[in-house]
Amino acid sequence: MSRPIRTLLFSTLFPSSTRPVHGIFVETRLRELLKSGAVQTKVVAPVPWFPFRHPRFGDYARMAATPERETRHGIEVLHPRYPLLPKVGMSTAPLLLALAALPAVRKLQAEGFDFDVIDAHYYYPDGVAAAMLARWVGKPLSITARGTDLNLIPAHALPRAMMRWAAQRADASIGVCAALMDVLRGWGIDGKRLHVMRNGVDLERFRPLPQAQMRAELGLQGAPLLLSVGHLVERKGHHVAIDAMPTLLATHAQARLVIVGDGVERERLKAQARTLGVHDSVTFAGGVPNEQLLRWYSAADALILASSREGWANVLLEAMACGTPVVATRIWGTPEVVTPESGGVLFEPREGCALAAAVQQLLRAAPSREQVRRYAEGFSWQQTTQAQLDLFRRLSQADVACA
Structure with a gap:
């Protein structure tokens, strides 16, 4: 591609001005990727709707105070609200998340950011919601598994079924370790669509001090x-x-x-x-x-x-x-x-x-x-960054070819 690859990062695990360390590992990988200069990204990071901002409500109050749109480290982030229903929230979250995020995604497209790939993080509910969005907007999809999403949540039958559907729909799945991709391989997902891209470490931020x-x-x-x-x-x-x-x-x-x-x-x-x-x-x-x-x-x-x-x-x-x-x-x-x-x-x-x-x-x-x-x-992050670039470039070119 002659222009930078455009990715839409989609995840509820992304920091905000009110929760600066929430999902910081997702932001860190993205910031390392953007250092390459080969990618342009905007982020849709939904937060659960909550009516009160009083500090006594703790993390829920911080969610309520999250701005609808903000810029972090030069990255534009949209925070649409989605309903999190009591008792049935775990089963309904993917659909409600996707429906709430769709207007934000369409808004970015209308503003001229016609992204090439959806880069989703955390398989449930985020990855399942992203699979719905990818189908609705007709874009390639990559889902990154990070741990609990594949080593705990599949114990529940309905979420496991939805994750298997999303894994079959995704053009690529990424695991931060090989053990996570072994789970998807056990579900019969084609090994050619499974990729291990480990997290790196910021060797400048983390260095020995006396x-x-x-x-x-x-x-x-x-x-x-x-x-x-x-x-x-x-x-x-x-x-x-x-x-x-x-x-x-x-x-x-x-x-x-x-x-x-x-x-x-x-x-x-x-x-x-x-x-x-x-x-x-x-x-x-x-x-x-x-x-x-x-x-x-x-x-x-x-x-x-x-x-x-x-x-x-x-x-x-x-x-x-x-x-x-x-x-x-x-x-x-x-x-x-x-x-x-x-x-x-x-x-x-x-x-x-x-x-x-x-x-x-x-x-x-x-x-x-x-x-x-x-x-x-x-x-270092260099190997993971290059692997992402190669994958997103391939998915983008495949999408252009299909179009």
Whole structure:
């Protein structure tokens, strides 16, 4: 094509001025793609309709306050509202999402942005809705699977059936790890339409900083100093990290666990630490902006990720890019990131005693921070960006040929 490829990114997982870290991994991949100069993109990122903006309604209030249209990092984003119905919301969400987004898509086309490809993220409900939109506007479709969409939601029969329909309709499916594409392969989707494009890491944003200096600035102490990062929800496994502390303190009396993140489990996790008698050795740091995480990674001796489900966990490469080795559960795409060459350790089962043993294994033969950083440098965004360009160019040319 003589002009740049025009893509329409469609996903409910995209940041806004009121929720700046929501779906930041989708925005990050897009921003890396746009650096190529070969793509022009606009974003349709629907948000659930909610009538009240009072802070006491928390995240729903932030959704209500989301502007209808805004520009982030030079990217134009539309936020149409869609109804999220109680009790039946999971089954009706794809259709309601597609119907609500269609006017926004048509508006962009009327304004002159006649895109070549729909680039959808998250298979359900977003990918299913995108498959409807692609049919209605007659455009090629790529859907990126990111983790829970294919390793949890298919347990429900109706969503699984709708996802299979969308996968059959999509011109391409992208997985951030090979394990996710294995799910679609098991559904009988043609392997030629399945692509693995791993997430990269921003090696400029995430870089080693002096460990002693970061500890002093953040007021952190511990030997070892362990870090657990993520929303305070069960699947992120902060409770497993707390469970490991009594065993670790028995051999490392100065050990400290720092938990970075906010969420509904905060008080329960604090109560767990008190019950186990380790509350003096566990710090709850609250939420930290993404651009500040490098200070916390650099301060730590190890990152712990005790998740029950992950497609491709960005925190693993972020920590390693800062020179910090990782200990993580052996699940889904994580073994594709934490290899023997990384210096990290995988553990199973997902229990405190197994995690404690893995941390002790890492401490006995800890890799140098320089070695860990070198490993992370092999995960720049360049390869993924080029793979996207090749795919979107092929889909765009095929659409022109069919027209």
